[in-house]
Amino acid sequence: MELRHLRYFHAVAETLNFTRAAERLHIAQPPLSRQIQQLEEELGVSLIERDSRPLKLTKAGRYFYQHTTQLLSQLGEISESTRRIGLGQRHWFGIGFAPSTLYGALPELIRALRRDAELDVGLTESTTLQQVEALKNGRIDIGFGRIIIDDPSVIQEVLTEDPLVAALPVGHRLIGEQVSLRELAREPFVLYPGRPRPSYADHVIEAFRSHGHPIQVAQFANELQTAIGLVTAGMGITLVPSVVQRMHRDDLVYVPIAESGLVSPIIMSRRRDDQSALLQSFVTLVRQHFAPPLAV
Structure with missing residues (x-):
């Protein structure tokens, strides 16, 4: 599917007439018809009811028209911004x-x-x-x-350093005023991101290793939100920068770490x-x- 297929289809959908659509596009009608047929073959459905007069869009055609209208509009805005950036106007x-x-x-x-x-x-x-x-x-x-x-x-x-805090599911036995790395190291960990490496996950691993407490990684996640979700599901615990505490959740508790100097x-x-x-x-x-x- 190419961009011209979308533009040709829109011309037909808006005029409901192959002759007028071809005139709008400044092409002959037979090539226009072939392009629409190619689009329908690629999609595997009919977009236009050709037996009706005037032409009508099928249900699939109406859906395709609605959603590709947004796409073409966005493409138009991107093209205009690209032109202005190239000319130094933006x-x-x-x-x-x-x-x-x-x-x-x-x-x-x-x-x-x-x-x-x-x-x-x-x-x-x-x-x-x-x-x-x-x-x-x-x-x-x-x-x-x-x-x-x-x-x-x-x-x-x-720019700044955020203290690390432990993110624990509600009801976890280590919830209290603070928790030590030794206690945390006994728990399975959810770390993020899993790839690419090195990453924040390696920063957490090194924080424990440097204090003599290697950890057991139960699960890697690619995003912070996914890691938090896995913690609340009981897959393990994790460490997050303290600023993440602004993300309030009823099923998660943030606990300060006893050791000083652990920051992100x-x-x-x-x-x-x-x-x-x-x-x-x-x-x-x-x-x-x-x-x-x-x-x-």
Whole structure:
């Protein structure tokens, strides 16, 4: 199925006449009919009742028309924005983010960017490792993740550090004022993301290993929300940045960890060779939002 098939079908659906549709498209009627037949053959259904006068759309045709109308509209908007960006009339700014960073200051920063009417902001959910690759390939301009990646072409800056807390299902025996790593290490763990690695999962594994408490991983999940769901289902426990506590759930309890110094940083990543004014302006804004309050 190609884009022209959709456009040709829309012309027929809106005129309900092959001759007028061909005139609108500036093509001959026989090629138009063949293109519609090809589309129907690929879908395996009839879209147009050709025996009726005027033509009518079948039920499948009405459904296809409704949903491809939205698709073509979105494509038109994307094409127009692409043209304006290419002509320098608009700007595009790509942001990669690890899911847990959305519970802090990042949403406010994105809102601040989107207030610029001449700026298109693209958001991509991804791990830190994926963000670094996207930066190097030019698919995003800045990333917000949780782990340090050693790559000379990327600059990383720790913005803040969130204490880690244990996420336990309601009724778990370790729920209390705090819990030790030794106690947690005896429980099965749900870690995320499972891939790609290294990731936040490795950060948690290393936190336990460095304290002499290896853990047993019962399940890997690819997303924070999935991991939380598996914890509430009794598959195991996990550690999350404390900022995730803003996600209130009746079936989950967050417990502070007894050992000090267990944190998960929020790390800003950007290309070393990117000195654009837009990026530098956003980096300044980010630093202002994450700067510690002045002592009084």
